[in-house]
Amino acid sequence: MAYESDCWYAMIDEGQITEPVVQNDSSSSSKMNFHLEFSFQTIKYWVNYDDNSQLLMEDLGPSTSRFTWVDFGAVYEDLEQHLLTNLANYGSQKFKDDVVDAIIRHAHTIACTDEKKRSLVINIRRFLIYFVDGTSLDSWLNDGPNMEPASMDAIISLPKKEMDYKDNGDEVESCMVCLEEIDAGLVVTTLPCSHIFHDFCISEWLKRSHYCPICRFEMPIAQ
Template structure:
């Protein structure tokens, strides 16, 4: 059984990680270093979620998994090995403790592999970043109401897209899906009710509900 690590970060970002020993079954080239090297397979994925204040997931966007192989010399002195492993892991924001916990377990696994007489194994590391956008229910209305019917794909695709070249004269507007500013250079879409959102955000929202997040204007649904 692999070791599980989980830590929640501020600003609605969470990272999870799992580490397993596996036989080397994929062609990864020749080990360019010494017999003290261990193969790592680093897998990283981002999952973007839109949640309510009860942490119920309303919408989810799963980005493609990115994987790469790398050899690590586990015979190096501890500090050099630690820094090498830290540099290979993705940036986890300001939570250095999370990455150091992963490195600590990797070093333990790596030394066990080198001391074992079994077949050569690799360390398979999976890291997932969850990016959460917490929706404002006071403006979005009831998320469990009868209007949670997706808009038609034709309606979503036909939404006009434009680049916002200047901010609102009365101040910077906010996208009421992700609750972030709509600044200069943002790609936006305007619903027929005249409410403006980030194009990516409103497209995701309309795949869940055919109603405008602000005024409940009804977009066409699939027949």
């Protein structure tokens, strides 16, 4: 048995950008014009689920970068849309919104305090943590890349509801994809095997694997 946790992390650095980009913007002299590098990397960990402190294997994926110039003197809504295009394929919408807001606030702060610093590196890291039985790690790794996603029709048709808890002392359920508690009022999805997950979490999981992350119940795959 194995299950996966998918976490996104962002850090804004005022350090040296790795590669220069030719500046063609006529507003390059503006104190609000910044050179940005978006650096992306996926980091995978395999951890023994019987002992969460035991790291079985680590895989640092290649780091890729995207460069752009941004005039932070523009209207907030325009800045937001421009920055979001650089984060289109990374993380949830809330994660991207939070990163964009942090970038804008950081740029405005240093523009007012230091006229020499006009570059930012936005490090985006995706951490994939696979909790597996250490004795079957090799077998799981061999099977993992061959996993087929569930069909989109099957994913869309899964029943959804708002999570509610009764005042009877029942144990709070956790989503075994993100490993976080499922708070009352959040939308959950139930698989045919009766296991419950955050709606977003299980949807993203099933786009990669048609197996239930808890019991390996098989969802229909695309024909």
